[in-house]
Amino acid sequence: MEAAVNHTRLSDLLLDAEGFLGSSPLNSPGVRGTQARLVAEAEWRAAIAALTQLLPTLPRPTQGPSSHHQLSGMALSGPLPVLNEADFGKCFESWVVTPQPLASALQGQHALLPASGATPPPSLLNDQILPLTLNNPLLAERFCLVVSPALTMAMVLGQPTGGSPCFQYSFDPATLLVLWEQVRLHIAETATTSLDRLEQHFSQAIGAPDYRVVTRFTQLMTAHLPHRQNTALQANEERGNLRFTNCSEQIMGTSPNRSSSASQSPFLASITTPEAVHESADQQTELLQAMAHEIRTPLTTIRTLTRSLLRRKDVTKDMKKRLHRIDAECTQQIDRFNLIFRAVELETMERDRPRSSLTPIALNQIFHDAIPKWQQQAERRNLKLDVTLPPHLPRVTSDPTLLNEVLTGVVEWFTQCLPPQSHIHMGVMLAGHQLKLQFEAAPLNGHCSPEADVSYRRPPLKSVGQLLSVVPETGGVSLNLDVTKNLFELLGGKLIFRQRPEQGDVLTAFLPLDTREI
Incomplete structure (x- = not known):
């Protein structure tokens, strides 16, 4: 019975819970497969940005001198860190459920440079690492559980059984506890020493957040969303007579017989037959998905590892300088790719549709x-x-x-x-x-x-x-x-x-x- 529970997806639990929010995983006409994943990932990134912006502004309970070591909240995420603890200092704990090889690197178990007489660095207070085997099904979905006095929420980027990729979130405390119990089953054997601290967070009196906090999160998430709606993704299919040059042709410059007319959009529209619309759209979204995974995701992982190494006390001055350089280069390339990705995304929108929220x-x-x-x-x-x-x-x-x-x-x-x-x-x-x-x-x-x-x-x-x-x-x-x-x-x-x-x-x-x- 426990094995069956262990293989239950978090997205399935959220789908069965009351009051879950997010894109529909089962009935999303016109948004399927790769397109659905692009939409879901955009919503996930927008939610992370909103959460990062919202958390520092939340009210915190007054603490006396005897309780100054108590932290005001925590986030449990996986399989990569979602929140940068440096943004919140000692007021917030960040826990990460991650594959064992990545956990070893984040915990600094492999020395950077040989040093005689060096002592292992102490464990990090704000960045707790919970390792799992590579084939653990929990690592197949991205998730983040947040517990704080002013905000309780759960976010999952996954694919429910029989559905399309989707982003789901909920502010319901009961739903959060259901997801925590599922995560707990997976980490119970490898994180026995950490369970007590985690249980303290999830066993405290958790209440639903104030409606103003929920409203503020929704506003911030909407502001961070790329300006792309489901109807925009359907535009080419519905209109049938207008498409944009294939993204691979845009990048590689191999598109033959490019034409222009007064009816084109300000960007890359060109006339084609209705039969080519579906194939072109599929090729474009597949390429975008491949670029997002093959470029942005590895660079983000490298940057996460680099920032983890920078927190170690045994890093020399020269090594720290090089790590800062790696961080800056990764950030620059990630930002550059994000802008290119956003530009391509805007190219695919309808001409007369509002494209930006000013x-x-x-x-x-x-x-x-x-x-x-x-x-x-x-x-x-x-x-x-x-x-x-x-x-x-x-x-x-x-x-x-x-x-x-x-x-x-x-x-x-x-x-x-x-x-x-x-x-x-x-x-x-x-x-x-x-x-x-x-x-x-x-x-x-x-x-x-x-x-x-x-x-x-x-x-x-x-x-x-x-x-x-x-x-x-x-x-x-x-x-x-x-x-x-x-x-x-x-x-x-x-x-x-x-x-x-x-x-x-x-x-x-x-x-x-x-x-x-x-």
């Missing part, structure tokens, strides 16, 4: 987080980037989830083929009812000599399909300028590029001000 946002936090990364990115290319910001940054109307990615892509495109020793100045200023962001590039000495003029010219980029461009000298790949301009239009803004071989290139972006700021 809301008032403050730029202070975006610039605070992004500018140091942009400067590091420039330094790796032997460039210098300085920034001039006004004392008060007004709010703009844009897409909060897309703006940061697009701005990073703009910096990537602008810097990727500048000559070494170039100086880039970023200025932010008001321009009527818009906010103006201007990037200017020039040699570090401030002028071009006639002899250096030719070498300073921006080398021509080579198009790779209709989405990407590549720098032949370095192999650097990014979204091409036309697609980047289209993305800015989705943000409610405008992007202008001017080449001035003698003075330096200028890239100017305009974003509309929040009407309350005007």
Whole structure:
């Protein structure tokens, strides 16, 4: 009997529970197979982003001096960490159910470098690792169980028996306990010493979260969702006379006889026969799924392992510097791929469908987080980037989830083929009812000599399909300028590029001000 219970999927338990939320796993017309998995993974990522943003803002119970070591909550996830404990400090515990090889690496059981007299690092308080064998069925689904005084919820990305891949979540305490009992059956033999601590969390008086917390989570998750609805996924099938060039052709540039007409979308629409629609859509989504798995997932795992190693006390200064470099490189490639993936996703949407949720946002936090990364990115290319910001940054109307990615892509495109020793100045200023962001590039000495003029010219980029461009000298790949301009239009803004071989290139972006700021 226990073996049968052990093989019950968490997604099946959630499906049978009352009050589960998420995409329908059984009756989703037009969203099946690979398409359903793409939708579910997008919802899973949006939920994680919402949870990460919501948890630090939740109220915490007042604690006296004698209880200052008590933690205010915990998250149990698998098969990879979902929450970064560094974002919450000692107020939150993060537990991970993961395969044994990955558990060994996360726990630091394999030494980085031989060191005489070195003592094993102490176990981490905030990152508890619960190993399972590779063939354990619990590892077939992604899940996260959250217990805190203000928020109780369960999230699962899986595939219920007889259904399609889907994302499910619930705020019901009884459902959370049912899922915990199932997880407990799997980890009971290998995590005997940890069960007591976990039981303490799940045995406390758990209540349903306040409706305002649930509403806030829903709002944040919606804001982080890519702008893609089930009806958009059905668009080609329903209309039957319009498709977008196959994604492999977009990337590899092998599409023959590309045509254009007044009826095309702003992106990659081309006319074809109805019989080719289904095959093209399947090939496109399959390629997107393969790219998501083969590029983003391994890099995320590498970054997780790297950050785990950085927490070890026996890491030397030089090794820590190299690990930080690995972290930065992984993050840059993950962000770049996310932007390319988002651009392809937006290309496949209906022309007349609202593609972006424009809301008032403050730029202070975006610039605070992004500018140091942009400067590091420039330094790796032997460039210098300085920034001039006004004392008060007004709010703009844009897409909060897309703006940061697009701005990073703009910096990537602008810097990727500048000559070494170039100086880039970023200025932010008001321009009527818009906010103006201007990037200017020039040699570090401030002028071009006639002899250096030719070498300073921006080398021509080579198009790779209709989405990407590549720098032949370095192999650097990014979204091409036309697609980047289209993305800015989705943000409610405008992007202008001017080449001035003698003075330096200028890239100017305009974003509309929040009407309350005007």
